Amino acid sequence: MTAFSLEPAQLAWCAELRTLAAERLHPLADKGEPGHVNRALVAELGSLGLLGRLFTSGALDLCLMRESLAYACTEAETALALQGLGAHPVHAYGTEAQRARWLPRVTAGTAIAAFALSEPGAGSDAAALELRAEADASQADRSSDVAQAGRSWDVAQAGRSSDAPVLTAAPDGPARWRLTGEKCWISNAPEADFYTVFARTTPGAGARGVTAFLVPADRPGLTGRGLDMLSPHPIGALDFDAVPVTADDVLGEADRGFRVAMGTLNLFRPSVGAFAVGMAQAALDATLAHTAGRDAFGGKLRDLQAVSHQVAEMALRTEAARLMVHAAASAYDRGDPDVPRRSAMAKLLATETAQYVVDTAVQLHGARALQRGHLLEHLYREVRAPRIYEGASEVQRGIIAKELYARQEAR
Template identity: 85%
Template sequence: MTAFSLEPAQLAWCAELRALAAERLRPLAEKGEPGRVNRPLVAELGRLGLLRRLFASGALDLCLMRESLARACTEAETALALQGLGAHPVHAHGTAAQRARWLPGVTDGTAVAAFALSEPGAGSDAAALELTAHPDGPPHADGTAHPDTTAHSDATAHSDTTAHPDTIAHPDGTGRWRLTGEKCWISNAPEADFYTVFARTTPGAGARGVTAFLVPADRPGLTGRGLDMLAPHPIGALDFDGVPVTSDDVLGEVDRGFRVAMGTLNLFRPSVGAFAVGMAQAALDATLAHTARRGAFGGTLRDLQAVSHQVAEMALRTEAARLMVYAAATACDEGAPDVPARSAMAKLLATETAQYVVDTAVQLHGARALRRGHLLEHLYREVRAPRVYEGASEVQRGIIAKELYARQEAR
């Protein structure tokens, strides 16, 4: 079934992605350890050129990748998406030195990225962040940072200790901070090679006092631990005990990091919807096959009107979600003014739809779908989290309502 009038080349590419996921990525995913970063899988995504494409194409292209991979291998889809989420702020806001240091490794699959926004007390309310960046003393008279407090690893150190000219120092002139606090529910933690970390640089300023930092995993004072979650992909918590950062590590501008976070989420929210659509389509495909061959009451399940109508409803909702995801992604690519609302609508509809479709598929399959290792058992565990992360469904409704009222008041 075609949707949103995709071009033949796009449809062919989606089919190729599904084949690659089944033939080359699924075997690597099956060898991975649940809850751990699967580096061979990430490296294969790099060899296939899919990670490079994350930064060379638009939102619709990203959605097509995520949907296609999700239909055949959710682990591959998630590994690709997490690379994009963690590294997009570097691509979009990093200095030339930051991009040169980290993006080649991200795109070839040798450097694992992570997006560190959520905290134990600040998940949906991202403006309430408590991880604090404390100013860390004055620079030398010539403007350079003290070499004993820059704490760059050998791999990230510049040839000298001067700040990069594109970076902006803290308003007090130091350009050096210590990060103290905790991050939680961070995908790829604690195994990532670097983190995009959002910290409070101005107390009491809400969203206007947050700065984005690029923090390599080997910085002193940074530790982490994995969390045992329902979904099998890696998620952990990070502890920051006076982790040193400098103006060289700032992504974008000081106290303007919330824009970095929201810009990244607005791009990736429709693609979370695409991930959900891919899972819904996989569940629908499995249900069509099962109900067509499963004998029941002298015929097959498909002959029962109650069953066929449920399958029709699954298809209807999946297609509606797909169209909204593609529309939101297209609006993002065109720079439309209503991207926040469209992105929120796409994520909300698609993730809620996928939950319904997968749950209905389990019901129509019966007990076999609950057996460990069954596709639907896997999808049932996977499908729940997207309704929570990158803004819970309730947050998406709040964004939509806020945008609607703002639009009305502007008339």
């Protein structure tokens, strides 16, 4: 198989997923409450074995799942993607104990995961995170007598300011921190069962001073509230009031959490593009049916060159986006070195394409497409956010340019 074709078995699997989404997932999605986690829908994704595939399949399979589900049920697609986004850091960087506690419940659909990166002042600029992870006062207050307490403070690590010590070990237990600050625009918040939280452990160190923590939702000091957004998905803000975490909650290494975030995003960015392609294809198919059957000006809408050319452009852009998504996912699965550039290109092209295709579909349908409950009214609200989350389109262009210039300098 190449990046530009799918095997018959893969095509059959995609068709099966679209059928499952339409017949078993869409009815559950309709029963959900907008702005809240639909646990029945997540549980059904688990019973169908789709959540388990998040951790056993490659990037291309993830893209095929997301596109196929998005075509028939965007709510199911989003529920699946959010489980993957929130739990992938546990799967890829977690300890055996962390994985054993949470991953079986995530794959069964009985535990809701969330990826808590964005903040009110640090959305696209993830390296500007301000959520603080400060040494626990119960340890810090005793740090003046280092020998007696048996504690060590690492103040000499490269890239760390000497006035910002970080507790690294304690003989009577793991290092402890308190998380203080806010996260915002977090999908599945505040209803998730656990969060992958990115916090600053070293002030002034940029991306090098961020640590990823696995934070169960029942930790004291952690509260949240829902946000009323354009799309119907559960999105909220989280408040951290000295929330306790220890070294046992760290995902990966302390001060290396940015690697966890970027490793997760490099996998999921092409699949955001797949989500967008699924929506674009649904809008295109609806437009084909509408323009072929709609009487206008003594014929069918499709007989008007201005209409047929727009439909052709919609199809052209959708297929180009799909091919780039498949190419990026295949590059990820092969372990190619240019994954960040390809992932950024795939997400950028696919999300911008979907916006164009859905908007054009609305225009060709006319006022009926703006009526509440119409497929295109639904897609019109859904299609806007992917151009922002997991790195806005402008950020993707920056990544692409940076990678291009780095490659030129390396020649």
